[in-house]
Amino acid sequence: MLHIEDSKLRVILASYYLKSDAGQWWKYAKGWIAPTWEAFVVAFQDKYLPPTARKRLRKEFKDLKQLNMSVVEFEAAFSSLSRFAPELVVMEEHRYIEFEQRLRTKILFKVARNMIRDYDHHVEAAAHVEIIVEAEEERLQNSRSRGQGSQGDFRPNKKSKSTVSSQSQSQQSRSAHPLPSAGPGKSTPSGFSCFKCGQLGHKAFACPQKGGG
Known part of the structure:
Protein backbone atom coordinates (compact mmCIF):
# COMPACT_ATOMS: atom_id res chain seq x y z
CA MET A 1 0.00 0.00 0.00
CA LEU A 49 -1.69 -20.98 5.65
CA PRO A 50 -0.39 -24.47 4.84
CA PRO A 51 -0.95 -26.12 1.45
CA THR A 52 -3.98 -28.08 2.70
CA ALA A 53 -5.70 -24.83 3.76
CA ARG A 54 -4.85 -23.11 0.46
CA LYS A 55 -6.24 -26.09 -1.44
CA ARG A 56 -9.48 -25.93 0.54
CA LEU A 57 -9.83 -22.17 -0.04
CA ARG A 58 -9.12 -22.65 -3.74
CA LYS A 59 -11.99 -25.15 -3.93
CA GLU A 60 -14.26 -22.70 -2.07
CA PHE A 61 -13.52 -20.10 -4.72
CA LYS A 62 -14.24 -22.47 -7.60
CA ASP A 63 -17.58 -23.42 -5.99
CA LEU A 64 -18.50 -19.87 -5.02
CA LYS A 65 -21.97 -18.65 -6.14
CA GLN A 66 -23.93 -15.55 -5.21
CA LEU A 67 -27.06 -17.45 -4.11
CA ASN A 68 -28.69 -15.45 -1.28
CA MET A 69 -25.79 -13.04 -0.80
CA SER A 70 -26.09 -9.41 -1.82
CA VAL A 71 -23.79 -8.20 -4.61
CA VAL A 72 -21.61 -6.38 -2.05
CA GLU A 73 -21.23 -9.49 0.12
CA PHE A 74 -20.58 -11.67 -2.90
CA GLU A 75 -17.90 -9.35 -4.32
CA ALA A 76 -16.10 -9.30 -0.96
CA ALA A 77 -16.03 -13.12 -0.84
CA PHE A 78 -15.02 -13.27 -4.52
CA SER A 79 -12.07 -10.91 -4.05
CA SER A 80 -10.92 -12.65 -0.86
CA LEU A 81 -10.99 -16.19 -2.23
CA SER A 82 -9.74 -15.38 -5.75
CA ARG A 83 -6.20 -14.99 -4.34
CA PHE A 84 -6.06 -18.77 -3.96
CA ALA A 85 -6.79 -19.37 -7.64
CA PRO A 86 -4.80 -16.58 -9.29
CA GLU A 87 -4.65 -18.31 -12.68
CA LEU A 88 -8.44 -17.94 -13.01
CA VAL A 89 -8.39 -14.17 -12.53
CA VAL A 90 -4.93 -13.28 -13.77
CA MET A 91 -6.38 -11.09 -16.56
CA GLU A 92 -9.04 -8.40 -16.21
CA GLU A 93 -11.24 -10.12 -18.78
CA HIS A 94 -11.05 -13.44 -16.95
CA ARG A 95 -11.82 -11.73 -13.65
CA TYR A 96 -15.11 -10.10 -14.68
CA ILE A 97 -16.19 -13.25 -16.59
CA GLU A 98 -15.67 -15.38 -13.48
CA PHE A 99 -17.60 -12.81 -11.42
CA GLU A 100 -20.45 -12.59 -13.92
CA GLN A 101 -20.95 -16.35 -14.28
CA ARG A 102 -21.44 -16.73 -10.51
CA LEU A 103 -24.23 -14.13 -10.20
CA ARG A 104 -27.86 -15.03 -9.59
CA THR A 105 -29.75 -15.83 -12.80
CA LYS A 106 -32.05 -12.77 -12.72
CA ILE A 107 -29.10 -10.42 -12.23
CA LEU A 108 -26.86 -12.28 -14.67
CA PHE A 109 -29.28 -11.95 -17.61
CA LYS A 110 -29.62 -8.19 -17.15
CA VAL A 111 -25.92 -7.52 -16.56
CA ALA A 112 -24.77 -9.66 -19.49
CA ARG A 113 -26.68 -7.41 -21.92
CA ASN A 114 -24.52 -4.40 -20.99
CA MET A 115 -21.33 -6.03 -22.36
CA ILE A 116 -19.18 -4.29 -19.71
CA ARG A 117 -15.51 -5.27 -19.91
CA ASP A 118 -14.23 -3.50 -16.79
CA TYR A 119 -14.40 -5.39 -13.48
CA ASP A 120 -15.17 -2.43 -11.20
CA HIS A 121 -17.90 -1.16 -13.55
CA HIS A 122 -19.21 -4.71 -13.82
CA VAL A 123 -19.63 -4.93 -10.03
CA GLU A 124 -21.27 -1.51 -9.93
CA ALA A 125 -23.73 -2.50 -12.69
CA ALA A 126 -24.59 -5.74 -10.87
CA ALA A 127 -25.34 -3.82 -7.67
CA HIS A 128 -27.59 -1.42 -9.59
CA VAL A 129 -29.43 -4.27 -11.32
CA GLU A 130 -29.93 -5.98 -7.96
CA ILE A 131 -31.83 -2.92 -6.68
CA ILE A 132 -34.09 -2.95 -9.76
CA VAL A 133 -34.77 -6.71 -9.50
CA GLU A 134 -35.67 -6.47 -5.81
CA ALA A 135 -38.01 -3.53 -6.50
CA GLU A 136 -39.76 -5.48 -9.29
CA GLU A 137 -40.18 -8.55 -7.07
CA GLU A 138 -41.60 -6.43 -4.23
CA ARG A 139 -44.06 -4.70 -6.57
CA LEU A 140 -45.21 -8.05 -7.98
CA GLN A 141 -45.68 -9.48 -4.49
CA ASN A 142 -47.75 -6.46 -3.41
CA SER A 143 -49.88 -6.76 -6.56
CA ARG A 144 -50.60 -10.42 -5.82
CA SER A 145 -51.49 -9.62 -2.21
CA ARG A 146 -54.00 -6.95 -3.30
CA GLY A 147 -55.52 -9.37 -5.83
CA GLN A 148 -56.08 -12.06 -3.21
CA GLY A 149 -57.64 -9.52 -0.84
CA SER A 150 -60.20 -8.29 -3.40
CA GLN A 151 -61.25 -11.84 -4.29
CA GLY A 152 -61.87 -12.60 -0.66
CA ASP A 153 -64.43 -9.79 -0.37
CA PHE A 154 -66.88 -11.63 -2.65
CA ARG A 155 -66.86 -14.96 -0.85
CA PRO A 156 -70.15 -15.60 1.00
CA ASN A 157 -69.75 -16.27 4.70
CA LYS A 158 -71.67 -18.72 6.85
CA LYS A 159 -74.01 -16.02 8.14
CA SER A 160 -75.16 -14.95 4.69
CA LYS A 161 -75.65 -18.58 3.65
CA SER A 162 -77.84 -19.29 6.70
CA THR A 163 -79.88 -16.14 6.09
CA VAL A 164 -80.60 -17.11 2.49
CA SER A 165 -81.46 -20.65 3.57
CA SER A 166 -83.90 -19.48 6.25
CA GLN A 167 -85.61 -17.09 3.82
CA SER A 168 -85.98 -19.89 1.26
CA GLN A 169 -87.46 -22.24 3.87
CA SER A 170 -89.92 -19.56 4.96
CA GLN A 171 -91.11 -19.05 1.39
CA GLN A 172 -91.51 -22.81 0.90
CA SER A 173 -93.52 -23.04 4.15
CA ARG A 174 -95.94 -20.33 3.06
CA SER A 175 -96.44 -21.95 -0.36
CA ALA A 176 -97.00 -25.39 1.20
CA HIS A 177 -99.62 -24.13 3.74
CA PRO A 178 -101.76 -21.50 2.00
CA LEU A 179 -104.46 -19.56 3.86
CA PRO A 180 -108.02 -20.95 3.60
CA SER A 181 -110.06 -19.59 0.75
CA ALA A 182 -113.09 -17.39 1.41
CA GLY A 183 -114.97 -19.02 -1.45
CA PRO A 184 -115.36 -18.31 -5.12
CA GLY A 185 -114.98 -14.69 -6.11
CA LYS A 186 -113.90 -13.65 -2.63
CA SER A 187 -110.44 -12.84 -1.42
CA THR A 188 -109.09 -14.04 1.88
CA PRO A 189 -108.57 -11.09 4.22
CA SER A 190 -105.21 -12.29 5.48
CA GLY A 191 -106.72 -14.99 7.80
CA PHE A 192 -109.04 -12.71 9.87
CA SER A 193 -112.04 -14.41 11.58
CA CYS A 194 -115.43 -12.89 12.24
CA PHE A 195 -115.88 -11.46 15.74
CA LYS A 196 -119.59 -12.42 15.77
CA CYS A 197 -119.74 -15.95 14.31
CA GLY A 198 -116.08 -16.93 14.51
CA GLN A 199 -115.84 -18.08 10.90
CA LEU A 200 -112.95 -17.25 8.58
CA GLY A 201 -113.34 -15.27 5.42
CA HIS A 202 -115.12 -12.10 6.63
CA LYS A 203 -115.18 -9.52 9.35
CA ALA A 204 -117.94 -8.68 11.81
CA PHE A 205 -119.30 -5.70 9.82
CA ALA A 206 -119.92 -8.05 6.80
CA CYS A 207 -121.18 -11.03 8.77
CA PRO A 208 -124.17 -12.78 7.11
CA GLN A 209 -125.51 -13.42 10.63
CA LYS A 210 -125.32 -9.74 11.49
CA GLY A 211 -129.00 -9.59 12.20
CA GLY A 212 -129.07 -12.80 14.22
CA GLY A 213 -127.96 -13.54 17.76
Whole structure:
Protein backbone atom coordinates (compact mmCIF):
# COMPACT_ATOMS: atom_id res chain seq x y z
CA MET A 1 0.00 0.00 0.00
CA LEU A 2 2.88 2.36 0.80
CA HIS A 3 4.76 1.32 -2.36
CA ILE A 4 7.87 0.36 -0.40
CA GLU A 5 10.44 -0.99 -2.84
CA ASP A 6 13.11 -1.95 -0.32
CA SER A 7 12.60 -5.67 0.42
CA LYS A 8 14.12 -5.59 3.91
CA LEU A 9 12.08 -2.56 4.91
CA ARG A 10 8.88 -4.25 3.74
CA VAL A 11 9.63 -7.19 6.06
CA ILE A 12 10.19 -4.81 8.99
CA LEU A 13 6.90 -2.99 8.36
CA ALA A 14 4.89 -6.20 7.89
CA SER A 15 6.36 -7.97 10.94
CA TYR A 16 5.48 -4.94 13.07
CA TYR A 17 1.80 -5.92 12.71
CA LEU A 18 2.32 -9.53 13.88
CA LYS A 19 0.72 -9.86 17.31
CA SER A 20 0.16 -12.62 19.89
CA ASP A 21 1.18 -16.06 18.59
CA ALA A 22 2.34 -14.64 15.25
CA GLY A 23 4.56 -12.11 17.04
CA GLN A 24 6.14 -14.83 19.15
CA TRP A 25 6.68 -16.98 16.07
CA TRP A 26 8.50 -14.17 14.28
CA LYS A 27 10.90 -13.57 17.17
CA TYR A 28 12.28 -17.06 16.67
CA ALA A 29 11.76 -17.37 12.90
CA LYS A 30 13.55 -14.18 11.84
CA GLY A 31 16.87 -15.69 12.93
CA TRP A 32 16.80 -18.34 10.19
CA ILE A 33 14.65 -16.61 7.51
CA ALA A 34 16.40 -14.50 4.89
CA PRO A 35 15.52 -10.78 5.25
CA THR A 36 13.69 -10.64 1.92
CA TRP A 37 10.02 -10.13 1.21
CA GLU A 38 9.68 -13.33 -0.80
CA ALA A 39 11.23 -15.45 1.99
CA PHE A 40 9.00 -13.78 4.59
CA VAL A 41 5.80 -14.47 2.62
CA VAL A 42 6.70 -18.14 2.04
CA ALA A 43 7.57 -18.71 5.71
CA PHE A 44 4.44 -16.96 6.95
CA GLN A 45 2.13 -18.91 4.63
CA ASP A 46 3.79 -22.21 5.49
CA LYS A 47 3.11 -21.47 9.17
CA TYR A 48 -0.40 -19.99 9.07
CA LEU A 49 -1.69 -20.98 5.65
CA PRO A 50 -0.39 -24.47 4.84
CA PRO A 51 -0.95 -26.12 1.45
CA THR A 52 -3.98 -28.08 2.70
CA ALA A 53 -5.70 -24.83 3.76
CA ARG A 54 -4.85 -23.11 0.46
CA LYS A 55 -6.24 -26.09 -1.44
CA ARG A 56 -9.48 -25.93 0.54
CA LEU A 57 -9.83 -22.17 -0.04
CA ARG A 58 -9.12 -22.65 -3.74
CA LYS A 59 -11.99 -25.15 -3.93
CA GLU A 60 -14.26 -22.70 -2.07
CA PHE A 61 -13.52 -20.10 -4.72
CA LYS A 62 -14.24 -22.47 -7.60
CA ASP A 63 -17.58 -23.42 -5.99
CA LEU A 64 -18.50 -19.87 -5.02
CA LYS A 65 -21.97 -18.65 -6.14
CA GLN A 66 -23.93 -15.55 -5.21
CA LEU A 67 -27.06 -17.45 -4.11
CA ASN A 68 -28.69 -15.45 -1.28
CA MET A 69 -25.79 -13.04 -0.80
CA SER A 70 -26.09 -9.41 -1.82
CA VAL A 71 -23.79 -8.20 -4.61
CA VAL A 72 -21.61 -6.38 -2.05
CA GLU A 73 -21.23 -9.49 0.12
CA PHE A 74 -20.58 -11.67 -2.90
CA GLU A 75 -17.90 -9.35 -4.32
CA ALA A 76 -16.10 -9.30 -0.96
CA ALA A 77 -16.03 -13.12 -0.84
CA PHE A 78 -15.02 -13.27 -4.52
CA SER A 79 -12.07 -10.91 -4.05
CA SER A 80 -10.92 -12.65 -0.86
CA LEU A 81 -10.99 -16.19 -2.23
CA SER A 82 -9.74 -15.38 -5.75
CA ARG A 83 -6.20 -14.99 -4.34
CA PHE A 84 -6.06 -18.77 -3.96
CA ALA A 85 -6.79 -19.37 -7.64
CA PRO A 86 -4.80 -16.58 -9.29
CA GLU A 87 -4.65 -18.31 -12.68
CA LEU A 88 -8.44 -17.94 -13.01
CA VAL A 89 -8.39 -14.17 -12.53
CA VAL A 90 -4.93 -13.28 -13.77
CA MET A 91 -6.38 -11.09 -16.56
CA GLU A 92 -9.04 -8.40 -16.21
CA GLU A 93 -11.24 -10.12 -18.78
CA HIS A 94 -11.05 -13.44 -16.95
CA ARG A 95 -11.82 -11.73 -13.65
CA TYR A 96 -15.11 -10.10 -14.68
CA ILE A 97 -16.19 -13.25 -16.59
CA GLU A 98 -15.67 -15.38 -13.48
CA PHE A 99 -17.60 -12.81 -11.42
CA GLU A 100 -20.45 -12.59 -13.92
CA GLN A 101 -20.95 -16.35 -14.28
CA ARG A 102 -21.44 -16.73 -10.51
CA LEU A 103 -24.23 -14.13 -10.20
CA ARG A 104 -27.86 -15.03 -9.59
CA THR A 105 -29.75 -15.83 -12.80
CA LYS A 106 -32.05 -12.77 -12.72
CA ILE A 107 -29.10 -10.42 -12.23
CA LEU A 108 -26.86 -12.28 -14.67
CA PHE A 109 -29.28 -11.95 -17.61
CA LYS A 110 -29.62 -8.19 -17.15
CA VAL A 111 -25.92 -7.52 -16.56
CA ALA A 112 -24.77 -9.66 -19.49
CA ARG A 113 -26.68 -7.41 -21.92
CA ASN A 114 -24.52 -4.40 -20.99
CA MET A 115 -21.33 -6.03 -22.36
CA ILE A 116 -19.18 -4.29 -19.71
CA ARG A 117 -15.51 -5.27 -19.91
CA ASP A 118 -14.23 -3.50 -16.79
CA TYR A 119 -14.40 -5.39 -13.48
CA ASP A 120 -15.17 -2.43 -11.20
CA HIS A 121 -17.90 -1.16 -13.55
CA HIS A 122 -19.21 -4.71 -13.82
CA VAL A 123 -19.63 -4.93 -10.03
CA GLU A 124 -21.27 -1.51 -9.93
CA ALA A 125 -23.73 -2.50 -12.69
CA ALA A 126 -24.59 -5.74 -10.87
CA ALA A 127 -25.34 -3.82 -7.67
CA HIS A 128 -27.59 -1.42 -9.59
CA VAL A 129 -29.43 -4.27 -11.32
CA GLU A 130 -29.93 -5.98 -7.96
CA ILE A 131 -31.83 -2.92 -6.68
CA ILE A 132 -34.09 -2.95 -9.76
CA VAL A 133 -34.77 -6.71 -9.50
CA GLU A 134 -35.67 -6.47 -5.81
CA ALA A 135 -38.01 -3.53 -6.50
CA GLU A 136 -39.76 -5.48 -9.29
CA GLU A 137 -40.18 -8.55 -7.07
CA GLU A 138 -41.60 -6.43 -4.23
CA ARG A 139 -44.06 -4.70 -6.57
CA LEU A 140 -45.21 -8.05 -7.98
CA GLN A 141 -45.68 -9.48 -4.49
CA ASN A 142 -47.75 -6.46 -3.41
CA SER A 143 -49.88 -6.76 -6.56
CA ARG A 144 -50.60 -10.42 -5.82
CA SER A 145 -51.49 -9.62 -2.21
CA ARG A 146 -54.00 -6.95 -3.30
CA GLY A 147 -55.52 -9.37 -5.83
CA GLN A 148 -56.08 -12.06 -3.21
CA GLY A 149 -57.64 -9.52 -0.84
CA SER A 150 -60.20 -8.29 -3.40
CA GLN A 151 -61.25 -11.84 -4.29
CA GLY A 152 -61.87 -12.60 -0.66
CA ASP A 153 -64.43 -9.79 -0.37
CA PHE A 154 -66.88 -11.63 -2.65
CA ARG A 155 -66.86 -14.96 -0.85
CA PRO A 156 -70.15 -15.60 1.00
CA ASN A 157 -69.75 -16.27 4.70
CA LYS A 158 -71.67 -18.72 6.85
CA LYS A 159 -74.01 -16.02 8.14
CA SER A 160 -75.16 -14.95 4.69
CA LYS A 161 -75.65 -18.58 3.65
CA SER A 162 -77.84 -19.29 6.70
CA THR A 163 -79.88 -16.14 6.09
CA VAL A 164 -80.60 -17.11 2.49
CA SER A 165 -81.46 -20.65 3.57
CA SER A 166 -83.90 -19.48 6.25
CA GLN A 167 -85.61 -17.09 3.82
CA SER A 168 -85.98 -19.89 1.26
CA GLN A 169 -87.46 -22.24 3.87
CA SER A 170 -89.92 -19.56 4.96
CA GLN A 171 -91.11 -19.05 1.39
CA GLN A 172 -91.51 -22.81 0.90
CA SER A 173 -93.52 -23.04 4.15
CA ARG A 174 -95.94 -20.33 3.06
CA SER A 175 -96.44 -21.95 -0.36
CA ALA A 176 -97.00 -25.39 1.20
CA HIS A 177 -99.62 -24.13 3.74
CA PRO A 178 -101.76 -21.50 2.00
CA LEU A 179 -104.46 -19.56 3.86
CA PRO A 180 -108.02 -20.95 3.60
CA SER A 181 -110.06 -19.59 0.75
CA ALA A 182 -113.09 -17.39 1.41
CA GLY A 183 -114.97 -19.02 -1.45
CA PRO A 184 -115.36 -18.31 -5.12
CA GLY A 185 -114.98 -14.69 -6.11
CA LYS A 186 -113.90 -13.65 -2.63
CA SER A 187 -110.44 -12.84 -1.42
CA THR A 188 -109.09 -14.04 1.88
CA PRO A 189 -108.57 -11.09 4.22
CA SER A 190 -105.21 -12.29 5.48
CA GLY A 191 -106.72 -14.99 7.80
CA PHE A 192 -109.04 -12.71 9.87
CA SER A 193 -112.04 -14.41 11.58
CA CYS A 194 -115.43 -12.89 12.24
CA PHE A 195 -115.88 -11.46 15.74
CA LYS A 196 -119.59 -12.42 15.77
CA CYS A 197 -119.74 -15.95 14.31
CA GLY A 198 -116.08 -16.93 14.51
CA GLN A 199 -115.84 -18.08 10.90
CA LEU A 200 -112.95 -17.25 8.58
CA GLY A 201 -113.34 -15.27 5.42
CA HIS A 202 -115.12 -12.10 6.63
CA LYS A 203 -115.18 -9.52 9.35
CA ALA A 204 -117.94 -8.68 11.81
CA PHE A 205 -119.30 -5.70 9.82
CA ALA A 206 -119.92 -8.05 6.80
CA CYS A 207 -121.18 -11.03 8.77
CA PRO A 208 -124.17 -12.78 7.11
CA GLN A 209 -125.51 -13.42 10.63
CA LYS A 210 -125.32 -9.74 11.49
CA GLY A 211 -129.00 -9.59 12.20
CA GLY A 212 -129.07 -12.80 14.22
CA GLY A 213 -127.96 -13.54 17.76
